[in-house]
Amino acid sequence: MLGWELPPHNSGGLGVACYHMSKALALQGATIDFVVPYSAEHPGIDFMTIHSATKLTPLERYGLGAYDSDKVIDKELSKADVNDLKDMRGVQKRYVKFVERLVKVTKPDVIHAHDWLTMEAGMRAKEITNAPLIVHVHATEFDRSGSNNGNPLVHEIEYQGLMMADRIIAVSGITKKIIIDKYNIPADKIEVVHNAIDVSSFDDGYIYDLRTYKYLEALKSEGYTVVVTITRFTIQKGLAHFIRAAARACERYDKLVFLLAGDGEQRDELIKLASELGISDKLFFTGFVRGKQWRSAYDVGDIFVMSSVSEPFGLTALEAAHHDNALIISRQSGVGEVLHSIFRYDFWDIDVLADQIIGIATSKALKDSLKKDVKNEYNRISWNDVAKSCLCIYNSIEKGALAV
Amino acid sequence: MSKRGIVLYLHVHQPFRVRKYTVFDTATEHNYFDDPEYETERNNEQVFKKIADKSYRPMNALLEGLLAKHPDFKLSLSITGVFIEQAELWAPDVLASFKRLVDTGRVEIVAETYYHSLAFFYSQNEFERQVEAHKSKIREVFGVETQVFRNTELSYNDEMAKWADNYGFKGILAEGWDPILQWRSPNYVYRPSGTNNIGLLLKNYRLSDDVAFRFGDKAWPQWPLNADTYNEWVNDSITDKSIVNLFMDYETFGEHQWKDTGIFEFYESFVGKWLNNPVNTFYTVSGAIDAFAPIGEISMPNTITWADTERDLTAWLGNSMQQEALRYLYSMEDDILRTNDISLISDWRKLQTSDHVYYMCTKWFTDGDVHAYFSPYESPYDAFLYFINVIRDLRWRLHHDHKCGGLNG
Numbered sequence: 001m002l003g004w005e006l007p008p009h010n011s012g013g014l015g016v017a018c019y020h021m022s023k024a025l026a027l028q029g030a031t032i033d034f035v036v037p038y039s040a041e042h043p044g045i046d047f048m049t050i051h052s053a054t055k056l057t058p059l060e061r062y063g064l065g066a067y068d069s070d071k072v073i074d075k076e077l078s079k080a081d082v083n084d085l086k087d088m089r090g091v092q093k094r095y096v097k098f099v100e101r102l103v104k105v106t107k108p109d110v111i112h113a114h115d116w117l118t119m120e121a122g123m124r125a126k127e128i129t130n131a132p133l134i135v136h137v138h139a140t141e142f143d144r145s146g147s148n149n150g151n152p153l154v155h156e157i158e159y160q161g162l163m164m165a166d167r168i169i170a171v172s173g174i175t176k177k178i179i180i181d182k183y184n185i186p187a188d189k190i191e192v193v194h195n196a197i198d199v200s201s202f203d204d205g206y207i208y209d210l211r212t213y214k215y216l217e218a219l220k221s222e223g224y225t226v227v228v229t230i231t232r233f234t235i236q237k238g239l240a241h242f243i244r245a246a247a248r249a250c251e252r253y254d255k256l257v258f259l260l261a262g263d264g265e266q267r268d269e270l271i272k273l274a275s276e277l278g279i280s281d282k283l284f285f286t287g288f289v290r291g292k293q294w295r296s297a298y299d300v301g302d303i304f305v306m307s308s309v310s311e312p313f314g315l316t317a318l319e320a321a322h323h324d325n326a327l328i329i330s331r332q333s334g335v336g337e338v339l340h341s342i343f344r345y346d347f348w349d350i351d352v353l354a355d356q357i358i359g360i361a362t363s364k365a366l367k368d369s370l371k372k373d374v375k376n377e378y379n380r381i382s383w384n385d386v387a388k389s390c391l392c393i394y395n396s397i398e399k400g401a402l403a404v
Numbered sequence: 405m406s407k408r409g410i411v412l413y414l415h416v417h418q419p420f421r422v423r424k425y426t427v428f429d430t431a432t433e434h435n436y437f438d439d440p441e442y443e444t445e446r447n448n449e450q451v452f453k454k455i456a457d458k459s460y461r462p463m464n465a466l467l468e469g470l471l472a473k474h475p476d477f478k479l480s481l482s483i484t485g486v487f488i489e490q491a492e493l494w495a496p497d498v499l500a501s502f503k504r505l506v507d508t509g510r511v512e513i514v515a516e517t518y519y520h521s522l523a524f525f526y527s528q529n530e531f532e533r534q535v536e537a538h539k540s541k542i543r544e545v546f547g548v549e550t551q552v553f554r555n556t557e558l559s560y561n562d563e564m565a566k567w568a569d570n571y572g573f574k575g576i577l578a579e580g581w582d583p584i585l586q587w588r589s590p591n592y593v594y595r596p597s598g599t600n601n602i603g604l605l606l607k608n609y610r611l612s613d614d615v616a617f618r619f620g621d622k623a624w625p626q627w628p629l630n631a632d633t634y635n636e637w638v639n640d641s642i643t644d645k646s647i648v649n650l651f652m653d654y655e656t657f658g659e660h661q662w663k664d665t666g667i668f669e670f671y672e673s674f675v676g677k678w679l680n681n682p683v684n685t686f687y688t689v690s691g692a693i694d695a696f697a698p699i700g701e702i703s704m705p706n707t708i709t710w711a712d713t714e715r716d717l718t719a720w721l722g723n724s725m726q727q728e729a730l731r732y733l734y735s736m737e738d739d740i741l742r743t744n745d746i747s748l749i750s751d752w753r754k755l756q757t758s759d760h761v762y763y764m765c766t767k768w769f770t771d772g773d774v775h776a777y778f779s780p781y782e783s784p785y786d787a788f789l790y791f792i793n794v795i796r797d798l799r800w801r802l803h804h805d806h807k808c809g810g811l812n813g
Contacts, residue, residue, distance in 0.1 A: 252427050340769045343785055355426040359789040365728035366788055373766055 001034045002099065002111065002118035002125075006050065009040050009058035012232075013195075013315045014138050017171075018114060020198050022048050024387035033106060035121070037061055037095050053098035056085055073153050077120055096121045103129050110134060110394045116141065116154055119161030126164065132397040134390075135165035140178050143310045146236040148182075159183050167393050169193050171313040172334020178310075193389045194338045196381045197318040202295075212296035216257060216284065220300075224255045225361035228301030228325070230294070230316055233264030235309065238330060238347040240266075240273055242307035247277040249354035256282060256361060261297040263288040298323030302367065303360050308333045309347050317342075318378045326360050326370035328353065338381055341373030406695040408642050409685040410678065411605060412479040413577065414654040415554075416502075417520050418455070418487050419759035421446045421780055425790045431800040436751060445780030449494050456495045459658030464501040466657075466668055471508050474679050478510040478686040481654070482554055485518030485534075485541050486757060499545070506546045512688035513542050515550035515573065521756035522720060524555055524564060525707075526734040534753070535571075552576065552689040556758050558607065558651070558710035559717060562703055565596030565604065573602060575693040577651065579710045580606030584702065591645035593696045597703035603693035604702060607651040607710060611638055616652035620665035628666070631673035638678065646696045647687060651710070719765045725788040726761040732795050736802065736809065743806045752798060755791070763787035 001022060005015035022032050023045075032048035038061040039052040073088055080089035082097065099121040103111075112134045113122030119135060126133040141150035141158055162168055162183050168190040170176040176190045210217050216226055227246070231237045239260065246258045260270070260283060267285065274283045289297055298304070304320030304327050311333035318335065321327055329336040330347040343360075345352040360367045423439035423446055439446040470477045483502065491499040505511040517523060517534035518541060524531045535553075542550055552575035553568045560578035568576045580590025590606035614634065618624045626633070642648050653660065661667040678684050687695060708715050721727060733755055740752045763779040764787045781787040802809035 252430075340783060341766065341785070342783070343789075344782065351426060351428060355428065355793070356789065358427045359792060363725075363728065363788070363792055365724040366785060366792070369723055369725050369766060369788075370785060373769060377769070 001032050001048075002113040002121050003034060003036060004114065004117040005058075005061075006034070006036060006042055006045065009036075009038065009042070009061075013313070014114065016315065017138060017195050019045070020196065020383040021386055021390065024383040025390060027384070028387050028391060030387075030391070033102065033108070035095070035099055035102065035118075037091055051098070051102060053095040054085060054091060056091065060085070061091070073151055076153075092117070092120060096124050099125050100128060103131075107131065110397070112136060112390070113161070114138060116158045116161065119157055123161060123164045132166040132394075133164060134167050134169060134393060134397075135161050136169040136171075137162075137175055137179060137312070138171050139312045140175065140182070142178055142182055143175075143236060143312055146234065146309050165189070166397050167191065169390070169393065171195055173337050174310075174332065174334045175312040191389070191393055193386055193393075194334070194381065195313045195315055196383045196386050197315065197322065197378055198383055199322055199379070202319075202322060206292070206295055208296060208299040209292065212293060213259070213300040216259065216300050219257055220302075222255075224257050225302045225357075226257055226259055226300055227303045227305060227357055228259040228261065228297055228320070229305045229307060230261040230289070230297055230320070231306075231308075232262055233260075233266040233270060235266065236311070237264075237266075238307035238309040238332075239270055241347055241350055242305060242353070243270060243273050243277065243279075243283070245307075245350035245353035245357070246274075246282060247279045248350050249357045250279055250282055252354070253358045253361060254282075256357065257284065258282055259284045259286065259297060259301065261286040261289045261294070295323070298325065301325045303328060303357060305353070305357075306330060306333050306335070307347055307353075311335070318381070321371075321374045321378050324371055326367050327374055328356050328360075339374060339377050341370060341377055343370070406646070407683055407685040408645065409647055409687040409692065409695075410638065411647050411649045411687050411689060411692045413514065413554075413649070413651045413689060414479065414481050414656075415652070416460075416481055416483040416487050416654040418448070418452055418484075418490050419520065419757040420486055420490070420754045421448055421451070422755075422760060422787075422790050422794055423447075424786075425793050425797075427793050427796075430793050430797045431804075434751075434797060434801065436794045436797070437754065448490060451780075452490045452494045455655060455659050456491075456498050458663070459655050460495070460498045461501070462663070462668060463654065463657040464498070464505065466672055467505055467511075468501070470672065470675050471505065471510055474675060476679055476685045477675055478512075478688045478691065480512040480514050480552070480689045481505070482514035482516050483542075484516065484520045485538050486520060486754060488541060488545060503546060506548060510688070512552070512690055513546055513548055513550055514577070514689060515539060515542075515553045517556060519753045519756045520556050520758055521753070522556055522559070522717070522730070522758050522761075523734075523756060524559070524567075525717075525721075526730060527737055530734070530737055530756075532571075534756075552605075552693070557717070557720070559707055560704060560709070561707045562597050562705055565599050565602060565704075569596070569599040569602040575603045575605060575689055577605050577649075577689065578607070578704065579708050579715055580608055580649070581708050581715045584704055584708065588700070588702070589645055591642055591648055592699040593646065593693055594700055594702045595698035597701050603696075603698055605647075605649050605689060605692060606702075608641065608648050609710070611641060611648060612650045612652050615650070615667075615671075616656045616660065619656075619667055619670070620661045629670070631670055631677050634670075634674055635677040639681070639684075646699075647692050649692075718767060720758050720761045723764065723766050723784075725764045725766075725784070729761055729764065729788060729791050729795070732792075736798060739802050739806075739809045740798070742808070743802065745801075745806065748798070748801055748805075755794065755798075760787070760791055764791070 003018045026047035035051045037053045038056045038058045040058045075089045080093045082093045084090035103125045108131050111125045114136045141154045274280045304325035306317050306329045314333045314335035327342040343356040420437040518538035553573040554577040590608045594604040596604045764784045766784045
């Protein structure tokens with residue numbers, strides 16, 4: 001399996017998904033060699049062999065900006081300097097070389113590569129071993145850029161990877177549609193396998209501390225409803241629309257506060273927008289949150305909004321549901337495909353979002369029903385089912401699969 | 405001795421569906437039922453005209469033909485007040501064809517609440533007003549008196565039977581549900597416990613649902629069902645008994661079961677085959693009660709309906725949203741009626757139609773059987789949201805136009 005990160009050295013959902021998927025696959029009998037581009041300890045991962053492609057520390061790897069492809073990626077791999085580990089392309093070249101050596105020693109039955117970051121390595125491994133290549137798409141460059149103008153080289157890598165792949169796994173119907181529409185890949189080559197949530201990972205002794213967001217708790221006790229979103233502040237996340245909807249909602253019902261947890265390049269713009277709309281005192285910007293502050297942001301919330309313009313899946317929605325939030329999910333977010341007990345809206349439709357927020361805030365029955373009903377749903381979504389689907393796809397190409 | 409017979413009873417109803425009514429409409433726009441988008445399942449005119457073409461027109465033509473051809477063919481219809489209002493607006497010819505059926509003297513109209521509401525369970529006074537309103541609408545449109553009562557969704561309990569008995573109805577309809585019947589057959593007239601003069605007719609749900617639910621289901625082992633087989637089943641069921649009560653939604657014909665399933669030909673052929681046997685006939689609901697004395701007494705202390713495997717009201721009142729919506733609605737009764745504001749009262753009553761809370765049902769989500777849920781809304785939560793925004797607007801109109809009531813939230 002070719003990945004870019006695993007917990008605890010992850011910056012986002014990709015590492016979490018890879019971790020749970022691999023664990024469930026291993027439980028179902030797969031032998032996995034998992035390649036990451038850095039060197040570090042991964043406590044608790046004993047169900048597969050982790051290979052480090054470079055001597056970089058996870059922190060140095062963060063600095064490469066894997067998720068901000070517009071700034072650094074401009075070279076064909078052949079022109080990249082394999083010794084320049086400050087350059088994303090240099091690291092990727094080193095990663096490919098490592099995978100080339102690895103597959104010559106241990107020939108895989110299946111190559112499972114995650115996102116554009118590892119697609120080149122996946123294609124090389126397929127060339128060398130002739131083993132089937134599964135490309136797993138957690139996000140495309142169209143999602144990351146929030147537009148049609150992503151990084152052209154990344155687009156090219158994604159296109160080649162998708163073309164070369166024997167089968168493609170998309171994390172949602174939305175992502176599958178992008179792969180078909182933007183890359184002209186035939187629909188029957190793509191399987192949708194939605195991500196899951198492992199709620200046992202939340203059983204770590206954490207207890208919600210009411211003091212973490214003391215001011216918000218005080219407002220709640222006065223009858224306020226806390227609307228929360230936890231995300232990166234990038235254009236892809238649709239937060240400007242979210243803030244406009246907040247202002248619209250406050251016109252009709254003002255016992256609302258909005259908690260925006262996270263950080264990103266849009267932050268200043270969003271703060272400015274809130275002040276222009278005259279609702280600065282309704283919005284709480286936390287900055288980047290981890291650990292207790294992160295968990296508590298879910299806990300203090302009554303309503304969780306995922307306002308994304310383009311969200312392949314959106315695991316945070318399931319996490320928010322687990323922490324007792326009513327969910328409002330944009331129609332452009334894949335996680336909405338697996339849940340029914342939620343409100344949905346088009347990311348640009350601020351009146352609908354405002355109406356839904358007020359509706360929940362002003363009706364206990366609606367709020368309680370949404371919270372309770374969604375729990376019944378996400379509890380049924382498991383990583384074991386994801387692993388079963390993956391095995392099924394492996395077997396559909398070749399019998400007796402072991403996975404690299 | 406009377407012939408054995410089928411009691412065919414069809415329920416005709418369309419609700420005034422609530423449009424996408426947002427909090428920004430509240431206190432501003434008071435038209436709750438006219439969705440501006442014509443092509444949605446919430447646009448009542450569009451839905452009514454579509455079903456008129458698929459079901460009401462072809463089925464009424466078929467029924468007229470059967471009545472002309474077979475002197476023994478009879479049936480009963482319950483037609484809600486909100487259906488008649490919509491027919492008057494958008495399909496007067498459909499209403500005229502119902503009148504022709506009734507004019508044959510062999511089609512009986514069954515009494516119910518004008519608004520197809522659950523008022524019986526919330527307000528006895530409002531319930532009686534709606535039964536009265538329906539009686540007078542039927543008198544006005546069809547020139548007939550109703551004699552037999554059915555409540556919304558065939559909901560029934562002993563208290564309701566006593567009420568109908570005291571009111572003067574000669575009969576009442578209910579589900580023939582096995583846990584109540586136990587060893588007894590639904591194919592007789594019964595007497596409800598604690599009543600003196602009223603007859604109880606119980607739906608034979610197996611034979612009814614073979615047509616209403618299963619007819620077009622290709623996964624059903626008996627598919628495709630033909631008239632000969634069905635005629636045998638009905639004959640086997642009735643043998644030495646009095647009646648077989650076939651109760652179903654009228655829209656079974658052409659809407660729930662589409663034309664291309666062969667439902668119309670099937671039914672026409674079945675009626676002919678049934679009447680080919682000289683010992684067989686058809687009864688209207690009051691005809692059956694006149695022809696047969698009750699064979700025994702039946703008690704249903706708890707409410708039974710014709711819905712779902714549970715045969716209860718959980719599809720309408722099972723979750724907190726549904727309970728909250730109706731609690732708010734009925735708590736306004738006194739204030740609303742005192743206003744004498746006809747349009748406000750009419751809007752309030754149209755909101756009592758049981759379909760509105762049905763659209764808020766979540767039990768199929770919990771069962772994981774989402775496809776069992778039919779609704780013009782994206783989710784039960786959306787249905788609730790629009791409804792509650794309308795409730796707020798009713799409060800606003802009370803407050804603003806009539807200086808009574810509070811706004812509360």
